[in-house]
Amino acid sequence: MSEQLTGQVQDKDPGATVDSAVREALRRSSYRDLHNLEVVRTDGRVCVAGRVPTYYLKQKAQTIAMSVMSNQELQNEVVVR
DSSP states (O other): OOOOOOSSOOOSOHHHHHHHHHHHHHHHSSOGGGTTOEEEEETTEEEEEEEESSHHHHHHHHHHHHHHOSSOEEEEEEEEO
16 A cells, blocks of 8 residues: 655654754744754654743744644743853
8 A cells, every 4th residue: 555645755753744844944934043943852742942042032932833833742941041
């Protein structure tokens, strides 16, 4: 039985796709401080970690990450330096 592809790469692990989508959304942001944040998935949660200079950017990272996630839980481990 073959899988039908619809223009997107089908991943055996849907969580990996979410990680990639969050990572890509942060990299495409106009806020350069968000480009190098780490994105990992543990225990069904997506975790965003790293350092930013302001609380606004910490919140912005969370908002961007959540905009591309569906039902996954987000853990914001971003530190304001």
